[in-house]
Amino acid sequence: MTGAHSPHPTGGDVIPLGEATRAWFQISLQTFGGPAGQIAVMQHKLVDEKRWIGQRRFLHALNFCMLLPGPEAQQLAIYTGWLLNGIRGGLIAGGLFVLPGMLALLALSGIYVGFGETDFVTALFAGVAPAVIAIVVQAVHRVGRRSLHHPALVALAVASFVALTFFAVPFPAVVFAAGLIGWLLSLRIPALREQPAHGAADGPEPLISDEALHHELPSVRRSGSVLLLGVLLWLTPVAAFALLAGTTDTPVFVDQGLFFSGAAVVTFGGAYAVLAYVAQQAVGVYHWLAPGEMVRGLALAETTPGPLIMVVQFVAFVGAYRNPGSLDPWIAAVVASLLVTWVTFVPCFLFVLLGAPYVERLRSNRGLTAALTGITAAVVGVIANLAVFFALHNLFDRTRDADAGPVHLDVPVLGSWDPVAFAVTAVAVLVMFRRGWSPLRTLGLCALIGVGIFLAGLVG
Secondary structure, eight states: OOSOOOOOOTTOOSSOHHHHHHHHHHHHTTOOSHHHHHHHHHIIIIIIISOOSOHHHHHHHHHHHHTSSSOHHHHHHHHHHHHHHHHHHHHHHHHHHHHHHHHHHHHHHHHHHHHTTSHHHHHHHHHHHHHHHHHHHHHHHHHHHHHOOSHHHHHHHHHHHHHHHHHOOOHHHHHHHHHHHHHHHHHHOGGGGSOOOOSOSOOSOOSSOGGGSOOOOOOHHHHHHHHHHHHHHHHHHHHHHHHHTTTSSOHHHHHHHHHHHHHHTSOTTOHHHHHHHHHHHHHHTSOOSOTTHHHHHHHHHHTSSSOGGGHHHHHHHHHHHHSOTTSOHHHHHHHHHHHHHHHHHHHHHHHHHHHGGGHHHHHTOHHHHHHHHHHHHHHHHHHHHHHHHHHHHHHBSOEEEEEETTEEEEEEOGGGBOHHHHHHHHHHHHHHHTSOOOHHHHHHHHHHHHHHHHHTTSOO
């Protein structure tokens, strides 16, 4: 490709679809390291190497995706795929972004269910589970440093943490209250209405002009069609399982389909934010997992490519395996994991393809920016709550309820502290904060420590 393209009719391919598909497949195999790493991979491939899209247009798309619930990196892939090849391009880019991680985590979930009780696998998790605590603490630090640029936002983050940790306020209520409070605060604090920059707007000159990228005029007819088709695709599998629930003893599919469909629309602030809500419900309400298993699933998801929210597939797999109803446990587990993956990621395609033609209007809406600023601040408190949850159930063998009026606390039994878990957590914190190690590298080190401790006879 050797020059800027001229404007094309709506729906045309800016570049050959096969060439784009190969590029998206290469990107999909490198999407480790959370959203920052995933966005960096796309920028390198699309902006710096291929020069299919300019830096300003790339950041413009990222700003739009930051406004949406769900994994922003995958949504950015859908959006840029749409810019290059229309709806087909968006579907291919978004689908390939998820596929390798889904297959890898499906296999790892099966290995965990089949061999998770063996001494060797137990030793591995004795190392990686404490490492996840350090990873979540680092996420609190990073998100807080970027988001809490005003004392009012610090107060909102603290209030969100207190509401979740001490008063068991539901996660969706915290998210929506934070959005409303953020908007109200912006009426007195104009700085909260400004969208923070994501980085330098300059970059290599793109080979394709902005005018040549795919575009569609917004219309009621188009929006209605996308919305209707998207909702039908999203919810039809859940409705089918609901109809079958009367003839088969498999209510877990309906419970998981409805729960994760709801979680998909409140996933503001990244996977760590919604995982606090998922852990609370999956462990305490539905009993799909034991308390310590959520962190094991997160450790597995950290080692696979793709969005970290893919950990919900692990939750579904394990939960359905243990509650298969009249089905074979393995069949129930695979079906549940595929169902939950579907209802988690189909909304991403719906949100992007529905909103892309309105992106300029959305970005100029300062009230919406203020609401998102409040939600992002609350996310710091939400992730801190997740860190506390993981620490309680991995650094101590037992916890107890401590309720007093409206206060509901889960506190550790101090005599049940695990010295090995504390030591491995300390190592993980040291290498991540002092040495700047990546989560994947830290998990590898801690897994080796777990195996070494097992061989030394300290765990088993």
